Amino acid sequence: MGNLDGKIAVVTGSAQGIGYGSAKVLAQHGATVILVDFAEAVKDTAEELKQMGLKADWRRCDVSKLDEVQETVDDIIKQYGRIDILHNNAGVNRRVRFEDLDVKTRDFIFGVNIYGVWNMTKAVYPYMMKEKYGRIIITSSVTGVKVVDEGQTTYAMTKGAVLSLAKALAYEAGPYGITVNAILPGWVRTPKVEQVAADSRPEDPEGAMRDMAGFIPLGRLCRVEEIGDLVAFLASDDAKYITGTEMVIDGGSTLPETFNILHA
Numbered sequence: 001m002g003n004l005d006g007k008i009a010v011v012t013g014s015a016q017g018i019g020y021g022s023a024k025v026l027a028q029h030g031a032t033v034i035l036v037d038f039a040e041a042v043k044d045t046a047e048e049l050k051q052m053g054l055k056a057d058w059r060r061c062d063v064s065k066l067d068e069v070q071e072t073v074d075d076i077i078k079q080y081g082r083i084d085i086l087h088n089n090a091g092v093n094r095r096v097r098f099e100d101l102d103v104k105t106r107d108f109i110f111g112v113n114i115y116g117v118w119n120m121t122k123a124v125y126p127y128m129m130k131e132k133y134g135r136i137i138i139t140s141s142v143t144g145v146k147v148v149d150e151g152q153t154t155y156a157m158t159k160g161a162v163l164s165l166a167k168a169l170a171y172e173a174g175p176y177g178i179t180v181n182a183i184l185p186g187w188v189r190t191p192k193v194e195q196v197a198a199d200s201r202p203e204d205p206e207g208a209m210r211d212m213a214g215f216i217p218l219g220r221l222c223r224v225e226e227i228g229d230l231v232a233f234l235a236s237d238d239a240k241y242i243t244g245t246e247m248v249i250d251g252g253s254t255l256p257e258t259f260n261i262l263h264a
């Protein structure tokens with residue numbers, strides 16, 4: 001028996017990466033999880049979870065399109081009756097220095113990272129208000145909120161924006177028994193991050209990964225299931241008094257002030 005038995009959870013961007021880890025752990029705690037992603041692979045990912053004996057379903061949807069999102073959420077409600085947990089996780093990134101950015105890239109990143117989160121929340125929230133219950137978890141990032149990197153201006157903006165949404169909505173949602181929290185991961189080993197390593201050092205991506213891990217006090221990147229553990233906690237009854245907060249999960253990566261330059 002899990003502490004999320006009987007709960008209905010929706011996780012966006014769950015065909016792979018953090019969303020996959022979140023969906024798996026929520027389901028391991030007993031929730032029925034609907035994986036939402038625009039990638040065709042979402043079906044196989046849901047099947048994989050079912051093979052593990054977990055309760056999983058899937059919908060294909062582009063979260064940046066409000067009409068698609070509304071249709072998807074209405075359809076989930078029709079089948080499952082309510083949504084107790086929403087993990088707004090789908091996100092994209094492009095590393096481009098500010099002077100080289102164009103409007104198309106800006107709108108692409110805003111479209112998924114800001115509008116996508118807004119769209120899903122907008123569609124699910126009225127159903128949660130009706131139930132007087134809900135747990136909304138938003139994947140922000142340490143990027144933009146705590147630290148920055150080259151080529152991340154637009155991505156950083158979006159992660160700050162969704163953190164602000166979590167706080168502002170938490171304030172309004174409290175009287176309806178709905179909590180809203182943001183999680184701020186550091187480096188998590190996902191297909192996206194593996195691609196970053198491969199792009200930066202095509203001849204030795206694993207070496208790039210090891211060097212990244214060298215800057216993290218806990219000595220390794222986060223596993224997607226460890227993000228799932230945090231999401232499951234925030235979705236659980238143990239977190240019923242936690243709302244409007246930001247939870248950093250970075251293995252201590254944002255702690256260093258000088259990156260040991262003073263000891264070099």
Ligand SMILES: NC(=O)c1ccc[n+]([C@@H]2O[C@H](COP(=O)([O-])OP(=O)(O)OC[C@H]3O[C@@H](n4cnc5c(N)ncnc54)[C@H](O)[C@@H]3O)[C@@H](O)[C@H]2O)c1
Nearest residue numbers: 013015016017018037038039062063091141187188190192
């Ligand atoms: N990996 C990290 O180190 C890290 C750190 C901090 C924050 N994040 C955030 O975590 C989230 C997931 O990152 P990840 O590393 O797992 O990425 P990923 O690229 O491995 O997976 C993202 C998933 O989102 C889906 N997706 C993208 N656009 C979509 C859209 N318009 N509609 C529906 N689905 C869409 C993709 O198909 C994919 O399955 C993102 O919001 C990202 O910004 C990641």
